[in-house]
Amino acid sequence: MMIENAVPYVGMVIVQLAQFFLLGFLGFLLQIFGYTGLMYSSASLSTTILNLIPGFTFVFAVIFRMEKFNYRSSTTLAISFGTMVSIIGALIVTLYQGPSIWQISPNSNATTLQNLTSSSAWLVGGLLLTIDSIVSSIFIIAQALVLKKCPFELILMLFYSCFVAILSAAVALMVEKDFSAWSLKSTTTLIPIIYSALFGNVFQVSIIMWCVRKRGPLFASVFHPLGVIFATAMGVIILGEALYLGSLLGALVVVVGFYAVVWGKAKEAKKIEENGVKSLESNGKRVPLLLNNTDDGDIVEGGRKGTGNSLRN
Numbered sequence: 001m002m003i004e005n006a007v008p009y010v011g012m013v014i015v016q017l018a019q020f021f022l023l024g025f026l027g028f029l030l031q032i033f034g035y036t037g038l039m040y041s042s043a044s045l046s047t048t049i050l051n052l053i054p055g056f057t058f059v060f061a062v063i064f065r066m067e068k069f070n071y072r073s074s075t076t077l078a079i080s081f082g083t084m085v086s087i088i089g090a091l092i093v094t095l096y097q098g099p100s101i102w103q104i105s106p107n108s109n110a111t112t113l114q115n116l117t118s119s120s121a122w123l124v125g126g127l128l129l130t131i132d133s134i135v136s137s138i139f140i141i142a143q144a145l146v147l148k149k150c151p152f153e154l155i156l157m158l159f160y161s162c163f164v165a166i167l168s169a170a171v172a173l174m175v176e177k178d179f180s181a182w183s184l185k186s187t188t189t190l191i192p193i194i195y196s197a198l199f200g201n202v203f204q205v206s207i208i209m210w211c212v213r214k215r216g217p218l219f220a221s222v223f224h225p226l227g228v229i230f231a232t233a234m235g236v237i238i239l240g241e242a243l244y245l246g247s248l249l250g251a252l253v254v255v256v257g258f259y260a261v262v263w264g265k266a267k268e269a270k271k272i273e274e275n276g277v278k279s280l281e282s283n284g285k286r287v288p289l290l291l292n293n294t295d296d297g298d299i300v301e302g303g304r305k306g307t308g309n310s311l312r313n
């Protein structure tokens with residue numbers, strides 16, 4: 001009897017672990033596509049392309065019925081318009097580099113980056129980062145689905161990090177044959193790894209999970225375009241990257257699309273709140289607070305009991 005009763009719980013645990021592994025696998029793919037795309041492009045291009053995440057997330061949210069699509073609604077049109085504009089802006093950054101409009105005096109790091117950001121490498125990096133955006137959107141949708149059954153962000157983060165670490169270590173052992181590459185003696189190697197683990201993984205994913213549980217996947221994804229400003233500025237100032245005309249124009253277009261999506265979501269939330277208030281008011285008019293029917297047909301109002309006729313009189 002005890003074994004028979006334990007079988008359903010074992011099945012639930014296996015399903016839950018499978019969901020955690022799925023999140024870990026998606027997170028592993030994010031690391032691969034993201035870092036490879038960054039290697040072939042630049043920090044500003046990486047952040048700009050990742051602004052496609054709200055657009056793809058909106059599409060997947062509609063497919064999984066997490067968002068409603070009503071072409072007659074102004075909020076839906078605003079969200080759709082902002083999504084398309086963001087995609088167009090990201091395509092501008094990817095396909096049009098343009099002339100350099102501003103750059104700090106180049107250094108050795110900047111020279112290396114310029115060699116990597118040739119036209120062909122720029123295009124390859126943009127394609128890899130676009131794939132990374134699609135995987136990121138699927139990752140956010142998967143978080144929303146898993147959080148419905150396990151609404152505990154820290155537990156989810158624990159298993160997610162463990163599976164990502166296992167997958168990353170296994171693939172790294174197969175790909176990297178030179179064990180000297182695993183050395184962390186250099187400060188320039190150790191600090192970025194620690195920073196990426198704490199802020200790029202634990203802190204960022206935990207906050208996103210909390211936002212997804214509270215406000216939904218689309219709301220958690222619409223703030224990615226704000227990273228364009230910070231990434232472009234830090235790339236130019238710290239890394240010595242050139243600010244290209246295509247990056248500037250694409251970033252401006254993406255920000256316009258971002259605010260269109262935010263406006264649509266804000267108006268949608270306000271409309272839902274107003275409809276909820278109206279529904280409560282209408283229900284209050286139909287059923288008075290102190291008026292109830294009893295089983296024998298009598299009516300109780302304000303603590304007095306009698307027949308319907310006596311109360312009407």
